[in-house]
Amino acid sequence: MHIRDLPYSDPGDPDVRSGPRFLLWLGRNQIRGQLKSLSWGLLHQCSVAGLPLAVGFAVQAVVDRSGSRLALAGGLIAVLGVLIAVGDTMLHRTAVTNWITAAARVQQLLARKTAELGSALTRRVAAGEVVAVSTGDVEKIGWFVEALSRFAAAAAALVLICVGLVVYLPSLGALVALAMPLLALAxxxxxxxxxxxxxxxxxxxxxxxxxxxxxxxxxxxLRGIGGEELFLGRYRRASQEVRRAAVRSAQMWSLISAIQVLLPGVLLISLVVYGATLAREGRIEVGQLVTVYSAATLMLFPLRHFEEIAMAYSFSRPSAKRAVRVLSLHRTVEPSTVDVMPSGDLYDPVTGLMAPAGRFTAVVCGDPDEAGRLAERLGGHAEPAAEQDTTDDAPEGSPSPEKNPSVLLGGVPLDELSLASARTAVLVQDKDPVLLSGTLRELLDVPSSGQVTAEEALAAAQCGDVLDALAQASVTRDGDPMTTRITERGRSLSGGQRQRLALARSLVTDPEALVLDEPTSAVDSHTEARVAAGIKALRQGRTTVAFASSPLLLDLADRVVLVHRGTVTAVGTHRELLHTEPQYRAVVTRETDDEIAALTASDEIDGISGIKAIEEIEGIEERA
Incomplete structure (x- = not known):
């Protein structure tokens, strides 16, 4: 696998039983890259290990006053220098490739899992943890995968050098061969x-x-309530705890580094003393002593890889565990059994909510969180009634969560569609939609039916002022707002402008059923009325569901549904429900119980439209 070939066409099916198993799975999937790195690492390490032999040969040639052998030793050192340079360059290249490709594989797996779970992901795992896994943890996992091949090359080189020294000079080579395992495992x-x-x-x-x-x-x-100092104190305490933990961790790693310096130093001193004694007694030659000493000195470099792999594993293991916690989550869905895209009424059997095909249905919920959950259910596969973690941390034998019945589109359960088909058929716009950075044309260039143009969607969402602002900010001479870049998350725009652009993006897609969660919550009342009228006109003949509590939008809906405590309790038009349902009136007009009773008793609300009813109630509040 080369970096230029990224991203993977299929990152694979990871082993998510545990963090170490996930790391092992990553290594197996990059076996070719690992073998390449191992081969170049062996070339580099063995070439470095060959230098002591050449140097010892040159020293002995000088002692024996042999010019030919000295020239031969010089040529050997030159060849080894070239091999070291080539091996080191290619080792670094292949190792970094392993790092980047492993990190890319993990990021693709996380992106695929995020797309699969959607908003259910952040209900099961904290958003901060998902971000941490996608950034810092990915780098640590890649570090371990990259260090693995270099460690294997270093370990193989140590074995070859020890065997070579024993064969070359048994009296000193045996000392080095016995000491190396102790140094590596100390x-x-x-x-x-x-x-x-x-x-x-x-x-x-x-x-x-x-x-x-x-x-x-x-x-x-916090500034409004004067709580900055309170939270600043909490952060100071938390940061001091991090500092103390970091110092304790650094102390342990510095002790490990010190041991790996001290013990090899003791070996070298012992080797020099013992070798000098043998040379003085004439049992070995000076060149042989230089060769063994140089080899033992250079062996300290491969030993460093033992410390590195230990650090890489200790840092990557918890990172892999966190990645597994995310990757092991899944939706409890059945395989797709429907090939044809359904159409018709949108029905939720849990709440009894019915959105007739081709009509504009408004849904009123007293609880905004309940509205958000219902909107999510309408847009995708059903989640378990009681969500729980499905990782291997769950106790064995625990009952699986019961699954809510699926939402039906034209009588077809969405669970029987593939996830991509379900999201194409029913599109949900969240209460806080996200705008991606790029030009306005790129923002609106989304998969769609082709029946609604970008201009029509922008007009329906009342984005005229947004287009004017983007035209003024345009860097082109013609001032085309479609080519103006929108900053990350649309930070250069106001909340209302971001909401209307997101609405235009949803309208462009022209799905079979469109679900909007508070689509006009960030705009003023005049704009809200025009946006509601634009949605109704553009979506004529298409199924539209809007969760809202604004009388301006509710009055334009073909059908209004009141959902209370997870169940549909009333259905009708806005004016009918305003007259007959106290619970609906309380949610829409924010009245008190006494005001509702007074208005009902005096029959003052008869014949009054939703907007006039609000004005009348506000007058009562002022008189009170």
Missing amino acids: VLPLLPRATRRADLQREKAGKATELASDTVAGLRV
Whole structure:
């Protein structure tokens, strides 16, 4: 796999039983890249290991005053230098390729899982954790995959060098061969403690980051209530805990590094003392002593890879565990059994909500959270009635959550459609839609039926002032607003402008059924009336459901449904429900019970439209 071939056409089906199994699965899927890196690593390490032999040969040639052997040694050193350069370059190239391709595979898996779960993801896993997995954790996982091949090359080189030294000079080679396993495994007992301290540091850092994010998001409110110092104190305490945990973790890793410097130093001193004694006694030559000493010195470099792989694994294991926690989530859906896109009435058997085909239906809920959940149900596969984690952390034998009946479109359960088909048939616009960065033309260039143009959608969403603002900000001479770039999440626009652009994007798609959650909550009443009329006119003959409590929008709906505590309790027009349903009137007009009773008793509300009713009630409040 080359970087130029990314992204993967299919990132694969990961092993999500545990973090280590996920890391092993990643390694298996990159076996070719690992073997390439291992081969170049062996070339590099063995070429480095060959230098002591060439240097020792040159020293002995000088001692023996042999010019030909000295020239031969010089040529050998030159060849080894070229091999070292080539091996090191290609090792770095293949190792970094392994890192990037592993990170890309994990990111594709996370993106696929996010698209599959949609809004259900953040109900099961904190949004901050998903962001952490997609950024820092991906890099740590890639680091382990990249370090694995270099560690394997270093371990193989150590074995080859030890065997070579034993064959070359058994008296000193045996000492080195016996010491190397001890040096490599000396820090092994310290790794569990170092890993625990590193995990604690990351856990505390994650909590501090989450606290900082919450504080920044609510800064305006905190300033309004004078709570900055309170939250600042909490963040100070959290950051100090992170600092103390980081110091404790660094102390352990510095101890490991110190041991890996101290013990090899002891080996070298022992080797020099013992070798000098043998050379003085004439049992070995000076060149042989130089060769073994140089080889032992250069072997300290491969030993560093043992420390690196230990650190990489200790950091990547919790990262892989968090990635597995996200990747193991799934929707409880049945395989797709319907090939033809359905059309007709949109019906939710849980609440009894019916949106007739081709009509504009408004839904009123007293609880905004209930409205959001119902909108999500209308737009996709049914979630379990009681959501629970489906990872391997769940206790064995626990009953699986019961599944709510699926929403029906034209009598066909959405669960029987593929996820892509279900989302094409029923499109849901959230209460807080997100605008992606890019030009306005790119924003509106979405999969659609082709029946609604961008100009028609923008006009229906009353985006004239938005187009004027974008035209003024355009860098082109013609001032075309369609080519003006919109910043990330539409931060250069007001809340109402962002909401109307998102509405225009939804209208362009022209789905079989369109579900809008509070589509006019961020605009003034005059604009709201025009937007509601534009939606109704453009969606004529198409199924539209709008969750709202504004009389201006409700009065234009063909049909209004009142949902209370998860059940449809009343159906009619806005004016009918305003006259006959106290619960509906309380939600729409924000009346008190006493005002409702007074108006009902005096029959003052008869014949009054929704807008006039609000004006009458406001007058009562002023007189009171």
